[in-house]
Amino acid sequence: MIAAALVAVPATAKADWVHKPTGLRVPDAIGDDFRKGETRDASDGKQANIWVQYGTDEDAATLYVYRSAYPDAGLWFHRTEAAMRGNVGLSGDLPPPWEVTLFGAAAPNGLRQVYTLDGRTKGFRSTALLIVNHGEWLIKVRLSSRSLDAQALDGRLDRFVAAMRLGKADDNPLAHIAECEGAAPPATISTPVTDTAEQMRTLVEGGALAQMAARGASGPAKDDSGWCRVRDDRLAPIATVFRERDGANWVMLIGDSGIAAATRPTLIDTKPKLSGLFLQTHDQTALIEAYDRPPAPEAAISGALGPVLSGQRKPIASISMDDKKR
Secondary structure, eight states: OOOOEEEEOOTTOOSOEEETTTTEEEOSEETTEEEEEEEEESSTTSOSEEEEEEEOSSEEEEEEEEEOSSOOHHHHHHHHHHHHHHHTOOOSSOOOOEEEOOTTOSSOOEEEEEEEOOSOSTTOSEEEEEEEEETTEEEEEEEEESSOOHHHHHHHHHHHHHHOBOSSOOOOOOOOOOBOOSOOOOOOOOOBOOOHHHHHHIIIIIHHHHHHHHTTSSSTTTOGGGEEEEOOTTTTTTEEEEEETTSSOEEEEETTTTEEEEEEEOOOTTSOOOEEEEEEOSSEEEEEEEESSOOOHHHHIIIIIHHHHTTSSOOSEEEEOOTTOO
């Protein structure tokens, strides 16, 4: 659904690489790791979802910077670990991450961990993950090595952390959301709303709430006590769901790069309440479907959301993010 464009960087470049929207600055070489000859921008040159590669195939290192829905390292660290079980072979019970305080923040604003692998997936012996909050942005470092053990890779991650420069960080506290307890709420059957005027009302009213929440003003990234994490082994390879403790709405983190889906209600009490299913990407909030009540997450994926994610269907309408705001 999102086309990737390649931005050439000379292989012999010596200048720092700078991410203009955030001001993040990293050098051409970090220890023995040199920046490779290209940077990949999956946001048509807007730098809203960009990654920079260092190292070699033997000892890979990638820096990611992206405008994230629900921008919180506490939410996305768990989601990224789930994705890593498939792509680098994480397995079993994982050690809890360490909180870190970077870029002059007043309180912990990131999480990190290094893991030992069994070498059966792509030959990797160890892998590492760091995610740091910065306003609406997340900064992520992923390291994997076929030659280094976890202790040596931890030192390599230290060098990456020390090399990054970012003015003054935004003081966003980390969310700590517990797993949901007890039985899940009974599933309800939701009916799509096909009236165009009602769909637009859902976009205008529910979309405003959805976009505010996705940008961190509310929702699980802001109110961790009002939400819980749903344990669902069927969805875990592709998504993690958080639901309201005292409501029917939910947020679904998809993949590991800042894209999410969520349900949000309309606002005006004088009209029938509707529920919008929204998809939040790096640059917009899109209405996927309007319903008479919130659909279950599994029903949303198998229904309207899945075809949009696969590019087989377009959203009903969307609200663009304000590029001037971070």
